[in-house]
Amino acid sequence: VNRKLRTGLPIEDHAHTIYTRAMYEKFYDELFESGKYTIKSKIGQDEYVLTDARADMEDAAAYIHVRLQGTERVTCECGLFEHMGMFCRHALKVRTS
Numbered sequence: 001v002n003r004k005l006r007t008g009l010p011i012e013d014h015a016h017t018i019y020t021r022a023m024y025e026k027f028y029d030e031l032f033e034s035g036k037y038t039i040k041s042k043i044g045q046d047e048y049v050l051t052d053a054r055a056d057m058e059d060a061a062a063y064i065h066v067r068l069q070g071t072e073r074v075t076c077e078c079g080l081f082e083h084m085g086m087f088c089r090h091a092l093k094v095r096t097s
Helices: 010-018 022-036 080-084 090-094
Strands: 038-043 047-052 063-069 073-076
Touching: 010 022, 010 063, 010 090, 022 038, 022 090, 038 090, 047 080, 047 090, 063 090
Parallel strands: none
Antiparallel strands: 038 047, 047 063, 063 073
C-alpha cells in the first residue's frame, strides 16, 4: 500500500523509504511536534538551545539542549536518538530550520 507523504519535506521522504509503517508514523509524530519549538540560541557550530513556544520564557526547565555532530550523531536531553536511533522533535526542529 502506497502511503501519502504529508509535509513534502525531503527528510519525510527519506523516512518514508527507510522506516516500517509503525516507525514512519512515530517519525511523523515527532516531525509534527517539532513545530511547537523555537530555536532560542546557537552555541558554537553544532549546539542549539530550544524552547517550547508555548512555555513561559523565564522558566529554565523549558530549555532543551541539542547537539548535532554531523549527520550520524545527535545528542539531546530527551534521549530519543540514543534509545531508538531516530531524530527527536528537537533535533528535527534544528535540521529542518
